[in-house]
Amino acid sequence: PCMHVKCRAPMYPRDNISRFPVSDEQVSWSKAYPEYNPPDHTSPSVLAKPVWADPDFRDPAFPQPKWNDLDGKINRKSHSGPYEIIDKVPRNPVGRTGVCGRGCLGRWGPNHAADPIVTRWKRDCRGNQVKEGISGKPILQFVAIQRRDSGEWAIPGGMVDAGEAVSVTLKREFGEEAMNSIEAREDEKVEIEEAIQDLFQNGKEVYRGYVDDPRNTDNAWMETVAFNFHDETGRSVGRIALNAGDDAVGVRWTDLSSSVKLFASHELFVKQTAMLHNSHW
Ligand code: RP5
Ligand code: MG
Numbered sequence: 324p325c326m327h328v329k330c331r332a333p334m335y336p337r338d339n340i341s342r343f344p345v346s347d348e349q350v351s352w353s354k355a356y357p358e359y360n361p362p363d364h365t366s367p368s369v370l371a372k373p374v375w376a377d378p379d380f381r382d383p384a385f386p387q388p389k390w391n392d393l394d395g396k397i398n399r400k401s402h403s404g405p406y407e408i409i410d411k412v413p414r415n416p417v418g419r420t421g422v423c424g425r426g427c428l429g430r431w432g433p434n435h436a437a438d439p440i441v442t443r444w445k446r447d448c449r450g451n452q453v454k455e456g457i458s459g460k461p462i463l464q465f466v467a468i469q470r471r472d473s474g475e476w477a478i479p480g481g482m483v484d485a486g487e488a489v490s491v492t493l494k495r496e497f498g499e500e501a502m503n504s505i506e507a508r509e510d511e512k513v514e515i516e517e518a519i520q521d522l523f524q525n526g527k528e529v530y531r532g533y534v535d536d537p538r539n540t541d542n543a544w545m546e547t548v549a550f551n552f553h554d555e556t557g558r559s560v561g562r563i564a565l566n567a568g569d570d571a572v573g574v575r576w577t578d579l580s581s582s583v584k585l586f587a588s589h590e591l592f593v594k595q596t597a598m599l600h601n602s603h604w
């Protein structure tokens with residue numbers, strides 16, 4: 324995995340905990356950093372023992388789970404290969420983050436998510452593809468949501484529930500966050516379901532691995548599988564009204580270009596998508 328930056332921001336999100344400073348040169352575990360003394364932080368939401376959170380495996384009361392393996396319904400394997408267990412807990416494969424413990428993440432080690440990147444071509448009022456002036460390439464649009472937690476624009480992704488197939492997470496999260504399926508009327512639910520089923524049959528994987536997520540710690544981190552679902556004619560999901568729901572407060576079709584600013588490593592995933600379609604970037 325490559326360098327992480329967003330999970331070294333001065334403040335840990337939500338809980339106002341200061342991260343121990345880690346410069347670019349101090350990220351790697353192989354580089355000695357004797358003064359390194361990160362705060363041990365677990366968010367109140369995790370301490371409340373919700374179903375999605377692990378127990379504190381540093382406590383001798385809890386036997387060690389199957390690290391680097393499928394542990395019952397919980398996937399504790401990393402997309403980036405085996406991670407190390409130091410003092411009974413996993414160690415972030417990229418390096419130091421300035422916080423140890425789990426922060427607000429439920430799992431020690433990898434916390435698996437899935438990211439649906441839904442795209443269509445930008446069209447003018449006559450239905451013709453719009454090309455960007457300088458590159459001369461057609462402009463691709465993707466569905467972005469605005470996150471309730473940070474206000475940043477992002478891909479409408481979410482956590483893979485225990486035992487859930489990634490293909491199911493991709494559809495569920497898109498429905499919840501970009502189409503507000505949870506609060507839709509029964510007849511609307513059917514229309515949403517049909518459009519998603521149809522478009523999500525053919526996806527292309529554009530990324531699999533570590534995410535530079537602001538919630539990452541030295542012992543817990545986000546990983547994802549990002550899939551592109553492209554509506555070539557604009558007549559599938561590209562036609563249905565978008566509606567922000569669940570942990571999204573806004574939703575819109577967004578033109579892809581190198582100037583788009585997104586949450587965590589999402590810029591990288593949408594860039595891969597633009598490359599895949601040879602669209603303007
Ligand atoms: C990111 O967090 C992933 O890429 C995914 O988009 C998201 C999942 O977390 P929630 O949206 O459920 O907070 O790391
Ligand atoms: Mg969600």
Ligand code: MG
Binds near residue numbers: 482570
């Ligand atoms: Mg989400």
